[in-house]
Amino acid sequence: MDHFEVFGLPRRLRIDGAELQRKFYELSRRYHPDFHQAAPAERQAEVLDASARLNAAYRALRDPISRIEYLVRLEEGRETKEGATVKPKAPPELLGEMFEIQEALQEAKASNRSDGLEPGARETLAAQRDRLLARYRDEEARLRGPLSEAWDAGGSAERSRVLGGFKDALATRAYLRTVIDDIDQALGEAGEGHVSHRRH
């Protein structure tokens, strides 16, 4: 059973958040272990499974972007069996641009003085970060808006094209996030309360 099916939903991206939450609470009560204490052990185990599945499904579907990420994984899982996956591609110019930004950032950090970045460097970096953040938001708006609508409205041929679009946009978004986080880090700012996904 996939996460959409847990909520009895079709594999579409337009989901009413309030309605989803209402269903989540309703099903949470139905599968709450406390209400099944008298049931046979086998039934109790089933309920526990259902409850875990429900939580995972809600986590994946409640946010529109993570919903798209889940949809891509779901569709890919199905498609790999047929041997046809679309490799995510960020535009090559973007890669070049990200590389240049990282290089400049490294230089700015190398000339870092004890009292912080070179005069002017901080402002330049902050301005650059803001431009990148605007593009990041544009990319998310494109994912949530036109691309999601195209998925919901499209037939199967259209859908495989949209799937490629999702992957490219998610890839672009990931690159932008990384470089934004790196600039934030260089500036010594936490950056929008976003928990960095970077590893090191």
Next chain:
Amino acid sequence: MAYSEKVVDHYNNPRNVGSFTKDTPGVGTGLVGAPECGDVMKLQIKVNLDTGVIEDAKFKTFGCGSAIASSSLATEWLKGKTVDEASKIKNTDIVNELKLPPVKIHCSVLAEDAIKAALADYREKHVADAEASR
């Protein structure tokens, strides 16, 4: 996560960091990225046009320790190989050498992609140069 000794060594003392001018004859450039983590990797080879042997290789990677180590190791392996030999380097060779854990295998894939991209760029340019000089 605990990195293997070899990863730590390459990370602390990366070999062959830097870059060649893209348009230099015999230079092939590969620029690749891993969208899952936002890493970018540039790997370049410098081929002796008479012998077809890779004389030098350089890289610059912005990413995690494993990505840096994978590309650092790749440049070491590339030097002294012919272009054909170089195309046989596989990501699994890198995984084995660096003892990369499963979650870091994509870093080695990235390095293999970078090698392939650099070789393809070299071949493309080389053919174009040969035709131009005819």
